Amino acid sequence: MYELTLLASxxxxxxxxxxxxxxxxLSVSVEDADADTEHEEALWGEPGMPVPREAWQRSTIKSLFPDEAEALEAVTLILAQDWAADIHVQGIQPVDEQDWVRLTQSQFQPVPITNEFWIVxxxxxxxxxxxxxxxxxxGLAFGTGTHPTTRMCLKWLAQNVPSYGGKPVLDYGCGSGILAIGALLHGARHADAVDIDPAAVDATLANADxxxxxxxxxxxxxxxxxxxPELVGQAQGAYPVVLANILxxxxxxxxxLLAGHVAPGGHLVLAGILARQEDELKAAYAEAGLQLQVANEEEGWILMTARKAVNEPATVAA
Structure with a gap:
């Protein structure tokens, strides 16, 4: 394996x-060419939103090739292009062979949600x-329990679902299905899971099985x-627990929509919210008839919950 390193604007x-x-x-990565110097640039965006810029003013581009000959052929072809006049070669060097699967696996350990509940x-x-x-x-599982928002939702489920006596839940924006599955493992009778991404639907089915x-x-x-959303018929009703971990x-x-899915006396559980966004979420759901409160906070993210009054009807249209 050989690594080709280029410098570009x-x-x-x-x-x-x-x-x-x-x-x-085989792979391409982009780094700040001025990292660890006084000219290093912070380049990041709002979670779930595009970054303000796609690269640094001076960027190092590293790519992997199976052997040195292919790396040389690739850089020769690229430098022959008219647009590549300002591209500079920094080197081609061998990369030690590694068991990449084992290396990747070693980076992921079991995740404790509570003392008794783990993602493994x-x-x-x-x-x-x-x-x-x-x-x-x-991997490409749309949620694996390592992010604070997912952990907080799962912890809420572990602490609250067992007291619901086998009632159903709704996981809106299910991703990997991790929340729906977590609810079922803690005694929910049934879970309806919806997502706008067909790949998430497939992931949820596989993980549930x-x-x-x-x-x-x-x-x-x-x-x-x-x-x-339009294909899960039961998701037109009301639920004792409605979960949404989005943004x-x-x-x-x-x-x-989400407030309307909460049954009288039921709970709404929301995540994917930064601490500084608390007030705007409270205002939005107050208009929908629910009073959100912060139930947990971790690494700048908050979990917000609300309970619908027992005498207040669900409002989702049939």
């Missing part, structure tokens, strides 16, 4: 990265004392329905 980073992929680089990658043993374990591997297949009924059906902006837009 911000304006050239996108076309250079695309060109490297076209010449079949499939290559790990379940920790001693874990009476409830969800098997969920990191891996974690709650023991809960299938006599007909072999999981206690979970998952689909796009503040869509949560505000969804306030009438």
């Amino acid at each position: 911000e304006a050239d980073v996108e076309i250079l990265s695309d060109a490297l992929m076209e010449v079949e680089a 990658p499939t290559w790990h043993e379940v920790p001693a004392g874990a009476t409830v374990a969800m098997r969920l591997d990191p 891996a974690n709650v297949s023991h809960l299938k009924n006599d007909q072999g059906e999981l206690p979970l329905a998952v689909g796009l 503040a902006t869509p949560l505000k837009m969804l306030a009438p």
Whole structure:
């Protein structure tokens, strides 16, 4: 394995990265060429939103190739392009062979939600004392329990769902299905999970089959329905627990819908909210008839919950 390192201006980073992929680089990464110097730039954006700029003024682009000959051929082709006049080669060097799968796995350990409830990658043993374990591997799973927002939601479920006596829940914006599955593992009778991304629907089905297949009924059906919002029929009703771990902006837009899904006496649980966004979420849901409160906070993120009055009807249209 050989690593080709190039220096480019911000304006050239996108076309250079695309060109490297076209010449079949195994991977391409972009770094601040001035990192760890007085000229280092902080470059970040709001969670879930695009960054203000795509690269640094001086960017280092690193790409991997199977051998030195392919790296040389790739850089020769790129430097021959008219737009590449300001691209500079910093080096081509061998990269030590590693067991990348083992290296990646070593970076992910079981995640404790409570003393008894853990998220455990499939290559790990379940920790001693874990009476409830969800098997969920990191990757393109749309939520694996490592982010504070997910952990706070799961902790709320572990502490509250057992007292609901087997009632159903709604996971709106389900991603990997981690919250719906967490609710089922703690005694929810049924979970409806919806997402606008078909890939999330597939991930939820796969993760549910891996974690709650023991809960299938006599007909072999999981206690979970998952689909796009318009395809999950039961998600037109009201629920004792409604969960949404998305981001503040869509949560505000969804306030009438989500509030309407909460049954009288039921709970709304929201995450994906930064601490500084507390007041705007409270205002949005107050208009929808619910009084949100901060139930937990972790690493600058907050969990907000509300309970609908027992005598207040659900408002979702049939």
